[in-house]
Amino acid sequence: MGLKHITTRFENEPRFVLLHIYRYFLRQYLPIKFLGAVTAARYILHPVSLARKVMDESDHCTLCADGALEFAVKQNVPIEFVEGRDYPPWDGPNRFNDNPGDTVTAIAMDCKGNLACAASSGGIPGKSKGRVGDVPQIGCGGYANKCGAAAACGHGESIIKMTVAKEVVSNMEKLNQSAQEAADTALQEVNLRLMNEPYVAVTAISREGSFGMAAINASAMPWASISDRDHDHVIVLRSGTQPGVIHEEVEIE
Numbered sequence: 105m106g107l108k109h110i111t112t113r114f115e116n117e118p119r120f121v122l123l124h125i126y127r128y129f130l131r132q133y134l135p136i137k138f139l140g141a142v143t144a145a146r147y148i149l150h151p152v153s154l155a156r157k158v159m160d161e162s163d164h165c166t167l168c169a170d171g172a173l174e175f176a177v178k179q180n181v182p183i184e185f186v187e188g189r190d191y192p193p194w195d196g197p198n199r200f201n202d203n204p205g206d207t208v209t210a211i212a213m214d215c216k217g218n219l220a221c222a223a224s225s226g227g228i229p230g231k232s233k234g235r236v237g238d239v240p241q242i243g244c245g246g247y248a249n250k251c252g253a254a255a256a257c258g259h260g261e262s263i264i265k266m267t268v269a270k271e272v273v274s275n276m277e278k279l280n281q282s283a284q285e286a287a288d289t290a291l292q293e294v295n296l297r298l299m300n301e302p303y304v305a306v307t308a309i310s311r312e313g314s315f316g317m318a319a320i321n322a323s324a325m326p327w328a329s330i331s332d333r334d335h336d337h338v339i340v341l342r343s344g345t346q347p348g349v350i351h352e353e354v355e356i357e
Contacts, residue, residue, distance in 0.1 A: 138159070139159060139165045139166075139242065140155045140156055140157070140158035140159025140160070140162075140165065140166075141155055141158065141165060141166040141167075141239075141240040142154050142155050142158060142166070142167050142168065142172045142240070143166065143168045143169075143172070143236055143239075143240045144168045144169045144172070144236075145167075145168070145169070145172040145173065145176070146169070146173060147173060147176075147183050147184055147185050148172070148173070148176055148181065148182075148183065148184075149181075149182040149183065149184045150181070150182060151224060152222065152224060153181050153182070154172065154175070154176050154179070154181045155222075157175070157176075157179045157181060158172075158175070161179060162175065165242075166240060207223060207224070207225040207239060207245070207257035207258070208223070208224050208225070208257075209221065209222065209223045209224075209245070209246065209255035209256070209257055209307060210222045210223075210255065211246075211248070211253045211254065211255050211307055211308065211309050212253070212309070213253070213309055213311070213313060217311060219248045219249070219250070219252060219253040219309065219311065220248055220253060221246040221247065221248045221253045221254065221255045221269070222246065222255070223239045223245040223246045223255050223256075223257070224239065225237060225238075225239045225245070225257075225260075227260075228259075228260065237260035237261075237264075238256065238260040238261075238263040238264050238268075239260070241264060242270075243267040243269055243270030244256065244260075244263050244264045244267050244268065244269060244270070245257070245260075245263060245269060246269045247267075247269035247270045247272075247273050248273065249273060249277065250311060251273060251276050251277035251310070251311055252272070252273045252276035252277065252283060252286065252308060252309060252310045252311060253273065253308065253309050254268075254269040254270075254272035254273050254286070254287070254306055254307065254308040254309075255269060255306065255307055255308075256268040256269045256272075256304060256305065256306045257304075257305050257306075258302065258303045258304040258305050258319075258322065259302035259303060259304060262294065262298055262302060262304050263304055265297075265298060266290075266293065266294050266297065266298065268290055268291075268294060268304060268306060269306070271290040271293065272286045272287055272290045272306055272308050273286070273308070275289050275290055276308070276310050276311075282310060282312075282314050282316065283308040283309055283310040283314045283315055283316030284308075284314065284315075284316030284317075284318075284348075285316070286308055286310075286316060287306045287307070287308045287316040287317060287318040288316075288318050290306060290318075291304060291306065291318045291319070291320050294320065295320050302321060303319065303320060303321040303322040304319070304320055304321070304322075305317070305318065305319035305320075305322050305325045305347070306318055306319075307327065313331065315329050315331070317347045317348060318347050319347045324345045324346065325345065325346060325347050326343075326344075326345050327343065327344055327345075327347070328341065328342065328343040328344075329341075329342050329343075330342075330356070338355055339355070339356040340353060340354070340355055340356070341353070341354045341355075341356055342354075
């Protein structure tokens with residue numbers, strides 16, 4: 105199952121609000137087009153599909169608003185026109201920094217060693233009109249190169265200030281750290297530089313296939329991973345709600 109299909113499943117999840125920002129990021133060893141993103145993409149049933157089309161079928165890296173919608177129509181991406189939809193007023197915390205987000209992310213390495221990441225988000229309730237979060241900005245919500253891939257979620261402004269995903273991958277590339285070490289080091293730097301900032305969480309995978317995750321100021325971090333166990337060709341699905349804590353492990357035939 106590819107990143108697009110995984111993220112599509114999350115886009116259908118009713119616990120997440122309307123998704124209107126998506127980014128699909130892929131870096132292979134060959135010099136190819138490797139980034140597609142959409143932002144403020146109204147009426148797109150699955151933004152993941154549109155972002156992939158931007159990457160594969162356009163000369164651009166990012167499309168937004170009406171331009172993204174027009175491109176979606178030309179590419180036969182599923183559209184859901186909804187008129188008169190009323191959303192209840194936000195009755196949560198008044199401060200933007202205290203509000204929860206809804207970002208979902210995915211990272212992967214294929215059998216050829218190509219690394220990729222994806223992220224999708226509807227932003228944060230209470231944000232200003234026109235605000236763009238971390239997800240569609242390169243190196244912030246996601247980043248991948250031949251050394252590793254990483255995706256971040258949480259408070260977008262904190263992630264943007266520190267280009268968190270790029271920092272994680274750079275730790276693997278320049279410091280020769282494992283995915284877990286790279287994630288821990290990056291968030292330690294976030295905590296040091298942005299004291300008392302809201303929560304940030306990251307997942308990462310190295311070119312060797314090691315998996316890492318870390319979070320700061322987060323009460324929970326739902327996650328899942330799938331890989332072979334010790335290279336013995338037994339596929340294992342692991343999941344949990346806290347970084348590094350496995351709550352369930354299931355072998356898949």
